[in-house]
Amino acid sequence: MRALFKSLIILACGLFFNHLSAQPQAVKDKYQQLLKEAKSENERIDVVNFMVDYLKAINVDSSLALALVNIEDAKKAGYLKGEYWATKYASTSLINKGAYVSAKKYLNEASEIANQFGDSALISNYFSGMGMYYGVQSMYDSSAVYYKKSIAIDEARKGDKISPAYEMLAISYQMQSDFAQAIFYQQKALNNAENLKNDRDKANILVNMGNTYRNIGDTVRSEQAFLEAIELAKELNEKRIEMYGYSNIANLYFENKKYDKAYANSMLAVEMAEQAGEVSIGAASLSKAAQARMMQLKYREAEDLAILSISLADSSHQPLTIYQTLSTLGNIYVAQEKYKKAIPILKRSLESKKEAGFYDTGLAQLYKDLSLSYEKTGRYDEALLNYKIGVQIVDSVRRNENIRKATELTMTYDFDKEKAANQVIQAKKDAAEKTRQLLLGSGLLIALIIATGGWISYRNKQKANSLLEQRKNELESTLTKLKKTQTQLIQSEKMASLGELTAGIAHEIQNPLNFVNNFSELSNELIDELEEERAKDVKEKDDSLISELLGEIKQNLTKIHHHGQRADGIVKGMLQHSRKNTGEKFPTDVNKLTDEFLRLAYHGFRAKDKQFNAQLQTDFDPGLNILKLVPEDIGRVLLNLMTNAFYAINQKKQMNSTDYEPTIWVSTKLSGEKICISVRDNGNGISENALGKIFQPFFTTKPTGEGTGLGLSMSYDIVKSHGGELKVETEEGEGTTFTIELSDFD
Amino acid sequence: MNILVVDDERDVKALFEQRFRKEIRSGEHNFVFAFSGKEALEILSEMDQKAVLILSDINMPGMSGLELLATIKKSYRKPPPVVMMITAYGDEENYNTATRLGADDFLTKPLDFKLLKSKLATIS
Secondary structure, three states: OHHHHHHOEEEEOOHHHHOOOOOHHHHHHHHHHHHHHOOOHHHHHHHHHHHHHHHHOOOHHHHHHHHHHHHHHHHHHOOHHHHHHHHHHHHHHHHHHOOHHHHHHHHHHHHHHHHHHOOHHHHHHHHHHHHHHHHHOOOHHHHHHHHHHHHHHHHHHOOOOHHHHHHHHHHHHHHOOOHHHHHHHHHHHHHHHHHOOOHHHHHHHHHHHHHHHHHOOOHHHHHHHHHHHHHHHHHHOOHHHHHHHHHHHHHHHHHOOOHHHHHHHHHHHHHHHHHHOOHHHHHHHHHHHHHHHHHOOOHHHHHHHHHHHHHHHHHHOOHHHHHHHHHHHHHHHHHOOOHHHHHHHHHHHHHHHHHHOOOOHHHHHHHHHHHHHHHHOOOHHHHHHHHHHHHHHHHHHHHHHHHHHHHHHHHHHHHHHHHHHHHHHHHHHHHHHHHHHHHHHHHOOEEEEOOOHHHHHHHHHHHHHHHHHHHHHHHHHHHHHHHHHHHHHHHHHHHHHHHHHHHHHHHHHHHHHHHHHHHHHHHHHHHHHHHHHHHOOOOOOOHHHHHHHHHHHHHHHHHHHHHHHHHHHHHHHHHHHHOOOOOOOEEEOHHHHHHHHHHHHHHHHHHHOOOOOOEEEEEOOOOOOOEEEOHHHHHHHHHHHHHHHHHHHHHHHHHOOOOOOOEEEEEEEEEOOEEEEEEEEOOOOOOHHHHOOOOOOOOOOOOOOOOOOOHHHHHHHHHHHOOOEEEEEEEOOOEEEEEEEEEOOO | OEEEEEOOOOHHHHHHHHHOHHHHHHOOOEEEEEOOHHHHHHHHHHOOOOOEEEEEEOOOOOOOHHHHHHHHHHHOOOOOOEEEEEEOOOOHHHHHHHHHOOOOEEEEOOOOHHHHHHHHHHHO
C-alpha cells in the first residue's frame, strides 16, 4: 500500500493557485507576472516556492529542480523562512520519488531551520512532514506520533491549518486498520474544512471518509461521500480528486458485486489518470476493471486489461502497483484453472509485495492462491509450505480485525454528536470567515494526502469476506462434529457409569438369586417332609406340624417371589440405563427407584475400592405419589449424585481415618406439590471457588482420568428437562446436600 | 454351640433357621443374628463367657465384616472366638485381608450348607 499511499498523494496548492490550477498556462503567466511584481528577493523566493509547491503535483522532477535552486537563493539572501519551505518541498518531492535517504537529509535540514527560526507553525509543518515520511514507508506508528505532535502544536496555536494533519493522521490509522480512529480524525478534518469553506479539502476528505466508511461496511454513507466528492471535484475541475472518486467508488461497487458499475467507474478513473499523468492509478484502475470483468466471467477481456495494466505498472516502478496488477492476472489464471500459467505470475506478484513490505490478508491470499496452484500441478511440498505461511498471516491479521470491530460502533455515534455541535459553532463563525479567508489565502499550503487505500482495502475486505465465508463453513462443520461428539460423550458417560454399576449389579443379583435357590430347595425339602407326615396314620399325624410346614412353604414362596422381583428390578434398571434414551415418562415409584440406585451406587463404588465403607441412612416418605418421569434419566442423576457423595466421604476418610464415620443420607419427601429427593454426605464439602462451576460440562475436581466432568452437568440438564430443579447446599469441611425437586403435576 | 451370624440381608435369618431346623430343635446349635457389624459387637459383649463361633459376611454397609474381624481379634484377649468369613466368589483381595486380620476359616457365596455343617461338626 505504500506505493499507493505515495502515488495517491495530492499535493494541493493553497488558494493562491487554486483558481488557476486547471489551466497550467494561466498559472505560468500568473507566475511570471508575480515574479516581476516581487519587490524584494524574499518576495521573489516566496513566489518561486509557490511554484515549486504547485509543480509538486504536476511534475515532481521539475518541482525538485526548482526547489534546489531556490534553497541556494534563500541561503544567499539569508531568508530562513524561504529556505525552510524550499527545503521542505524538496524533501516531499524526494519522498514521492521514493528517495527516502535524501528526503530524510532535507527533512533534518528543515527541522534545523524551523528550530532556528523558532516558528511553531514551521515546526508543526516539519512534524507533519516526518509523519508523511514514515507513513509512506508504512511505519504508521512513527507516522502517527509525528502527526500528533504537529496537531498538538496547531491546536495550541488555534491555527486553522489543522485539517491536513488530521487527515493524514486519519490515513495513518486507516492504514493500520484502526478505522474508528481514522473516522474520528477525518470528521475533525471535515469540520475544519467546512469552517474554512475550503471545498478542495472537503472533496479530498470526503473521498477518504468514503473509504473509511467502506472499510467498516457502511455502504450507504460510503457511496454518499464518494458521490459528493466527485460532484465537488467536477465543480472545482479537480481531475485528481475526480479520479480518486471514481477509482474508490469503483471499489465500493465491486465489493457490493455491482460489477458493471465497478467497471464503468474504473474506466472513468483510467481516463482521469491519463489526463493527470497518474501512471500508478491508471494501472491500478485498469487492474480493477480487469477484476470486474473476471467476476462477470469475461475472462478474455479481463486478461487483456490485466496484461495492459501490468505494463503500465512496470513503467511506474512502484512495487505495490506492480503487485496489484500481477496478482489480478494471477487470479484470472487461477479462476480459469490455468495453474501452470498462474504460478510464475503469482510468484512475481509475491516478490513485489515483499519489496513493498506489506503484511495483510491480501498477502495471505496470495500465498493461498500459490498453494492451490502448486497443489493442482502436483507440487505438494511447495503447496503445503505456502499454505502454512498464508494461514499464519491470516491469523495475525485477524487479531487486528477483532479489535477494530469492538470500537467502531461507539465511534460512529460520537461523530454524529460532534458533527451536530460543530454545525452550530460554524454558523456563528460564518460572518468572520470571509475576511480571514483573504488573509489565509496566500499562506495556505496544503499537502493533502489521499490514500486510495481504496483499492487495497477493497481487496482486504473482499479477501476478508471470502475468509469469513470459509470460516463460517468451518465453524458449521465443527458444530456438526461437536454435536456428534456430544452424543457420543453422553453415551460413553452412560457406559462408564454402567461399568461402575456392573460390580454392584453382580453383587445385587447374587444375593437375591442365592435366596431364590435356597428357599426353593428348602421348600422342596419341606414338601418332602410334608408328604412324609401326610403318609402317616391318622393317629400319628401331627396336624400342627403340617400347618407349620405349610406356613413355612408359603413364607418361602413369598420370599422367592420377593427376591425374584428384586433381581428383576435390578436387571431392568441396568437395561434402562444402557438403553438409548427414549425420553418416555413412566409412572414410577420414586422410593423404590431411589433405593435401587442407592444399592447399585454403593456396591458399584465398593467394587472399585474394596476398603471403602459407609453408613447408609435412608428416610423414604411413604406418602410419596407415583410420579411420571423418565426412570433411566432420574436413575442416572441419582447414580451420579450418590457416586459423588461416596467419592467425597471416601476422600475425607482417607485424610482422617479415625473418629470419622463416613455417612450418606438419602431421603425422599413430599412437600406440597413437590417431591424432593436428597442425597447428603458428610464429606469435605465443595469449595466456594468450585461451587460456581460444578454444573459446567467437563468441570471436575477428580484427578485426570477419574471423572468425565459430565456427571453433574448432565444431571442438571436431566432434572431441568423434567421441569424440576437440582439444588446444592454445601459447607466446607462439613458436607454437601444435593436435592432434586420434581413437581407432582402429571 | 452359640453361633453368631452377621449379614445385612435380613432373610439370612429365615434361611439359617430353616437350614438348621433340626440342630436348633435338638439344641445342638443356638443361632443369634446381627444385621450389622455394630450390632454384632453389642451382642458379643452380652454373651461374653460363652463359646462363640462367628459367621460374618464382608460386604455390609457401615462397619464391614473385615472391620468387625479386626475389632474382635484385637479386643478379645482370652481364647478369641472363632471367626469364619463369608467371601464372594473369587474375591482374592478380601480373602487375603481377612487372613491377615486372623480369620479362622472361609466360606464362599453362595453358601454350601453341607460344607458348613461338617465344619461346625469338627469345631464342636
